[in-house]
Amino acid sequence: MPIKRWTIAVAAICALGAASCTSNDTTTDEPELTEVQADACEALIEFGLWEPPEDDPTEADLVEFRSFFERIQAGSDGEGAEAASSAIEAVNEVIETQNFELLEGPEIGQAMGTVGVVGRDVCGYEEIDLGVEETPEEEGSPATHEFVGVPDTLTPGRYSIQLDNDQENFHLVIVAKVPDDYEGNVDDFAQLDEDTAIATVEWYAAGAFAEPEQTAYLTADLSEPGRYFILCPVTSEDEEVPHHAQGMINEVTVS
Incomplete structure (x- = not known):
């Protein structure tokens, strides 16, 4: 399918x-x-x-x-x-x-x-280049999905996010603003049920839809200082857990 x-x-x-x-x-x-x-x-x-x-x-x-x-x-x-x-x-x-x-x-x-x-090519936005790493499920070890190259900190501004997907699954990028009153980290957020996750973060941008062996892009305005989550919420067809709950989520501080 x-x-x-x-x-x-x-x-x-x-x-x-x-x-x-x-x-x-x-x-x-x-x-x-x-x-x-x-x-x-x-x-x-x-x-x-x-x-x-x-x-x-x-x-x-x-x-x-x-x-x-x-x-x-x-x-x-x-x-x-x-x-x-x-x-x-x-x-x-x-x-x-x-x-x-x-x-x-x-x-x-x-x-x-x-x-x-x-x-x-035209706008001249600051560039962030991301890669993907996947580890298939093995006996006793769950599958993992991870971004590679996510910076820990950024200065306020607009960014061109490139996702180079050289792995076997479809991925995309979501940028979500973390409210000031949320004290949890990426591991805490990854364990939230869907309804709680909806109520927890503020969505800022979605894109970089990358098939296997493709490169895709997302433009995001990160002018507002604060904490952001960069994540992939896709659930692969042969899995039951979304990628961000398998490690494909990072926190970035804009300051």
């Missing part, structure tokens, strides 16, 4: 709760951009904050979804523009045919993961 990218995006975003979906002023030094390029950069941030509908999307939902890619395409070229164009074509086909299964296909998933390269 193929990974359902649209469904995973909805589940990941809704499961963590969009309690803080506002963009902040950034302190990152950015290159001088044209108006169209600057709008493409804003579209990247807004795309990471967007809440997909829980049910089949309406035409208005799809038009809004497509608009992010249209703005990104207009202000970029190269790989990012090509990915945006592919996404636009896919969404247009969904609108014309009402075949929502197309939203679950690898083409739209790859496009969603690739457009974020514009955050590096």
